[in-house]
Amino acid sequence: MAKKPVRKVPPKKGGGGLMLLGMMALFAAVILMLVSMASLVLVVFGMLPTFVAVLVDRSPQRFAFISVMAMNLAGVFPYLLDLWMGSNSMSVAIDILTDVFSLFTMYGSAAVGWVLFIVTPPIVTTVMTFIAQRRVSILRANQKRLLAEWGNAVANLEDDPMEESEAKEPNAPSAPGAPKADQRKK
Numbered sequence: 602m603a604k605k606p607v608r609k610v611p612p613k614k615g616g617g618g619l620m621l622l623g624m625m626a627l628f629a630a631v632i633l634m635l636v637s638m639a640s641l642v643l644v645v646f647g648m649l650p651t652f653v654a655v656l657v658d659r660s661p662q663r664f665a666f667i668s669v670m671a672m673n674l675a676g677v678f679p680y681l682l683d684l685w686m687g688s689n690s691m692s693v694a695i696d697i698l699t700d701v702f703s704l705f706t707m708y709g710s711a712a713v714g715w716v717l718f719i720v721t722p723p724i725v726t727t728v729m730t731f732i733a734q735r736r737v738s739i740l741r742a743n744q745k746r747l748l749a750e751w752g753n754a755v756a757n758l759e760d761d762p763m764e765e766s767e768a769k770e771p772n773a774p775s776a777p778g779a780p781k782a783d784q785r786k787k
Contacts, residue, residue, distance in 0.1 A: 618663070619655070622655075630645075637684075637685075637689050638691065639684060639689055639690055639691045639693065639694035640681060640684060640685070640689070640694070642691065642694050642695075642698070643677070643680060643681055643684055643694045643697060643698065644677060644681065646698050647673070647676070647677035647680065647681075647698075647707045648670075648673055648674070648677060649708075650669055650673050650708055650711030650712075650714075650715075651666070651669055651670045651673045651674075651711065654666045654669035654670065654711075654714075654715075664718060665715070665718045668714040668715070668717050668718040668721075669711050669714035669715055669718065670714070671714060672710045672711055672713050672714030672717065673707065673708075673710055673711035673714060675710055676706050676707040676708070676709065676710025676711065677707050677710075679706075680697050680703050680706075680707070683697070684697065
C-alpha cells in the first residue's frame with residue numbers, strides 16, 4: 602500500500618500580535634480588578650468600541666484598531682481620572698456609565714477614531730499626489746531650461762556626435778553601457 606504524501610503546513614507570519622495584545626489586556630484587567638473593580642467596570646464598558654475594532658480590523662497593521670483605541674481611551678480617561686480622584690466606588694462608576702453625556706463622550710471619541718481612520722488615507726494620497734505633480738513640473742521646467750542652454754544634442758543621445766567619435770576609438774569598451782576609459786593625456 603502506498604503511503605500518503607505528508608503535506609507541510611507553512612508557518613503563519615505575524616499572527617502573534619493579537620495574542621500578545623490579548624495577554625496584555627488580560628494582565629491589565631487582573632491588575633485593575635485587584636486595585637479597583639470600579640475602574641475595571643468603567644474601562645470595560647467605556648472601551649467597548651475598541652473591542653469591536655479589534656474584531657472588525659483584519660489588516661496586518663491594524664490601523665483601525667489603533668486609531669479607535671487611541672481616541673476611545675482619550676474619551677474614557679477623563680472619567681477614569683474623576684473616578685480615581687473622587688471616591689473610587691462602584692456607585693460612582695455606575696453613575697458615570699448611566700450618564701448620557703459621559704457615554705456620548707466615550708463612544709463619540711471612538712467614532713472620531715473611525716472617522717480619522719476612514720478620512721486620513723484619501724487626504725494623504727491627495728497631498729502626496731500634489732507633491733509629486735509639483736516635483737514633476739519643477740523637473741520639467743529645469744529640463745526645458747537645460748535644453749535651452751545646452752541645445753537638443755543633450756536630449757538625443759543617439760544623434761550625439763561626441764558619442765560616435767568615442768565609439769571609433771581603439772580602446773573603447775565593447776559592451777554598451779560599460780564605462781569608457783579616459784584617453785586624455787595631461
